[in-house]
Amino acid sequence: MSVALVIVTVVAIAANAGIAAADFAKAPFVLANSAEVRVKREWVPWLAALKTAGAAGLLIGLVGYPPLGVAAAVGLVLFYVGAVATHVHTRVLHNLHFPAGYLALAVATLALTVAG
Template sequence: MFAAYVAVTVVTILATAGIAVADVARAGFVLANSAEVGVPQAWLPMLAVLKGAGAAGLLLGLLGIRLVGVAAAVGLVLFFAGALFAHVRARVFHNIAFPGGYFALAAASLVLVLGR
């Protein structure tokens, strides 16, 4: 079970940190997606900070600060639930698998850290 926790959490950290960097870099797909779901571009830096904090918190959890890891996983689950809600609200379903995938990774990380 510990190996699954480490593997899933590392993938979640890498994916979340990667999309945070894409937000900071204002990647074309990020700008297009945010416009499509009605998220102002001015929010991108703060959203990147939240994603980065979640990834850092998961890393701290892996390094032994379990409570921080749990809090980060909960935060990421809520964050990506909000992203899914934004897609549904805007009726943008063609790329909903992306926030859904991040949500699933965060939820799996949460379940696995709670199971430790």
């Protein structure tokens, strides 16, 4: 297991857990962004659950069962591809760097996990 894999995965876990916590707490910035990209408010907890599951899967993959880490990374890549697509579809580009950053973390985690 490489140092890069551990660092990138830990950052991805923290980032996804953090944004999931903000989603579950219905932070004002989360609700504003969701409304702007036309995501229904009642979907936010479900999306947070997916982010939480992704973070948990990355953690389990890192500490003991790598296939789950790969599956979680694939799931997060797909999730954030959808988020980026939603931003582009709704033409909300001023904050596209947020889902794109999470996508980059998920892609990096997936690449390092598969290579590792």
